[in-house]
Amino acid sequence: MNRKTLVLPALAGLLAPVLAACGGGDSAGGDGKAIVVGTTDTIEASKAAPAPFDPVQTYDVGAWNVLRGTYQTLMRLPRTGTEPVPEAARSCGFRDTRNEQYRCTLRDGLKFSNGDSLTAADVKFSVDRMLRINNTNGPVTLMNNIDTVETSGRHEVVFHLKKPDATFPQKLATPAAAIVDHKVYPRNALYKGFDLVGSGPYQLKAEHSGNRVTKAVFTRNPEYKGGIEPQNDEVEMRFFDDSEAMEKALRKGDIDLMNRTLSPHQIEGLQNARDSHVVLQEMPGQEIRYLAFNTDAPVVRNKAVRQAMAQLVDRPALVRDVYAHTGDPLYSLVPTGLTGHINSFFSKYGNADPAEAKRVLRSAGIHTPVKITLAYTENHYGSTTKDEFEELQKQLNKGGVFDVSLKGVDSWQTFREDSGKGKYPVWGMGWYADIPDADNYLAPFIGKGNFLGSPYRNREIEDRLIPATRQQADRNAAAGSFKQAQNIVADDVPVLPLWQGKQYVAARDDITGVEWALNSSSALQIWELGRGVAD
CATH class of the missing domain: 3.10.105.10 (Dipeptide-binding Protein; Domain 3)
Structure with missing residues (x-):
């Protein structure tokens, strides 16, 4: 992800259990308070890149962490492991021995957050739009092996590939394959601004100062139908100018978790700290x-x-x-x-x-x-x-x-x-x-x-x-x-x-689900976070 763009230290890899709090979370995040995640990522609009949440343009890890919770893809990575599982799809698979034809059947009753139905036509529209606009700074390279997309009724989608690609199911699990509403998103242009319409587990309200996002609030999407079971009703993502300010907010309890980004001296300080309410865990990664x-x-x-x-x-x-x-x-x-x-x-x-x-x-x-x-x-x-x-x-x-x-x-x-x-x-x-x-x-x-x-x-x-x-x-x-x-x-x-x-995650000790918060690509899975009881 400049896609692919990264921050020290944030990597991918299969994760061992990270942090555990006493007690378990529930769907309301324990006491109903939003889970607050801190980051020093920057999400901004510019003249050349006016659409920070349009999948056609967006190709950096910070914005992708927003897209993963708000748009659906046909497939997704599971809690652990590298083998994708169905998400908006009920089932998917290659239908030939050469890995050139890939067929998916959608779940019944899928809807976007605005109430519009999500059908196979939206999947085809989304992929065709990605290829047609061909944004040079976007993730189109992940989709450019697709020759044609055809639909059969409201639920069947078939991808015909130019060349065999055994990694195609994994690519369908990335925000490059995010499904957008064909009634909302322009066919030949970017969807500008800080709003989005998706069918993922959360709806988004983004606050911004000028062209830069300052806060992103995720609330449960009542229209969502998929394989994810959110462990909270609300997540708030706060954007900090530097990691020192973010760490202070974590120690004060103003935020609940951070993993992007920590400087080496902060990591050393957190490793040696005697703060009983903040825990740091190191794990392998592939940034x-x-x-x-x-x-x-x-x-x-x-x-x-x-x-x-x-x-x-x-x-x-x-x-x-x-x-x-x-x-x-x-x-x-x-x-x-x-x-x-x-x-x-x-x-x-x-x-x-x-x-x-x-x-x-x-x-x-x-x-x-x-x-x-x-x-x-x-x-x-x-x-x-x-x-x-x-x-x-x-x-x-x-x-x-x-x-x-x-x-x-x-x-x-x-x-x-x-x-x-x-x-x-x-x-x-x-x-x-x-x-x-x-x-x-x-x-x-x-x-x-x-x-x-x-x-x-x-x-x-x-x-x-x-x-x-x-x-x-x-x-x-x-x-x-x-x-x-x-x-x-x-x-x-x-x-x-x-x-x-290497990957580092720091969290308050009453936050549950942190062991599942990052998948095998180190993408943030905010739906796994809940609130338990502090030690």
């Missing part, structure tokens, strides 16, 4: 942080420059000195814990070596130091990002191999738009899995219409390896092709993986 390249930019067009950078990055020092071990070194785009992962960058480059980096450049006829600018977003990934890039600057300048300058960008929207237009030769990004599969760490970054707007192309990955993995319903059988693709990425370096984060 990744990486450098992206505009491979057409003159300074990095020659892959020897990118290889030299890969030879210089000291990942253990980065996670130790900047992130206080709240992450792990990452040597591939595919994080550890997913089927098919290998340490392809370590196998090729080993430990940081300035002498070898100089040799690589010299062999390509490139004089040192190479002047280059690294761009980063100053606030979207948390306050530690500046420290991270200052450490990278120090590492790349070591031995006189590079002469690195830094460019911090205050506005996330500006940063995202400019990077997609190729205005930066190198820039820092994060990725939060759309689906918990190695495919989602390779396919979105490579090929026509890729998430980064990168000009990099590799026919072996695009035309052979990724299609081969998508024919394998058994994901273990796809591991060989995934490994080949990772080795190609390590050699060409269109992106440079840096670290893989």
Whole structure:
């Protein structure tokens, strides 16, 4: 999720039980009070992106956490595990042996929050609209393998895929496949503003100051019919300018839970705190942080420059000195814990070596130091990002191999738009899995219409390896092709993986259901939260 956009530390992964309070929640959240969730995510409208809650445009983890509770998808991820289960659908499945035709039957009596009936025509409209508008900053890449959608009556939908794709059921569980009301949403344009009409378990009332959301209030949707059983009647999401203010609110009891985002020193403080009413839990995760390249930019067009950078990055020092071990070194785009992962960058480059980096450049006829600018977003990934890039600057300048300058960008929207237009030769990004599969760490970054707007192309990955993995319903059988693709990425370096984060959740001790609050993609499941009795 820039989709995929992430914040330290927020990752995906199968979750072990996290927190438990004494007593259990009920459908009213125990005492009827709203469950209050804190976040430092920013949700805003801009001229270029005027529709923060339209599934066609929305593609960042903070806004997706809103969409998951308010729109329905045909499938959804369960409490734990990676195998999707029906949601708006009563049943779904492939109807051929090649994974090219996928059929779903809708539940009876589905309605949107405005009372309109939800039928197969709305599902077809939603997918066709996503593909027709083709918003470059949206999640259309998750749907662009769909050739046609046909309906049969009010309840049957059939997806005909261009190529086989065993991961398609997981993609139908993302907000990219959110179902919108064809009577409300324009066919060829975005639905602007901060309102939405969905059929999910909650209705939304968003408060905003200017173009930025300040509070999101979720109340039970009386029209909802699906597989989710909300453990509360109301959830309030509050947006903080920084994690320090959010932590103070948690300790005071003004909010009940937070997991996005905590700085390393906050994590250390919470781990050592003696506050009996706040509990912190660490668990594995699959958020990744990486450098992206505009491979057409003159300074990095020659892959020897990118290889030299890969030879210089000291990942253990980065996670130790900047992130206080709240992450792990990452040597591939595919994080550890997913089927098919290998340490392809370590196998090729080993430990940081300035002498070898100089040799690589010299062999390509490139004089040192190479002047280059690294761009980063100053606030979207948390306050530690500046420290991270200052450490990278120090590492790349070591031995006189590079002469690195830094460019911090205050506005996330500006940063995202400019990077997609190729205005930066190198820039820092994060990725939060759309689906918990190695495919989602390779396919979105490579090929026509890729998430980064990168000009990099590799026919072996695009035309052979990724299609081969998508024919394998058994994901273990796809591991060989995934490994080949990772080795190609390590050699060409269109992106440079840096670290893989861990997941942290802090909550008041009277909040129940926190062990189910994040699914296997670390998406927030607000319907699982209730209020019990404090220890």
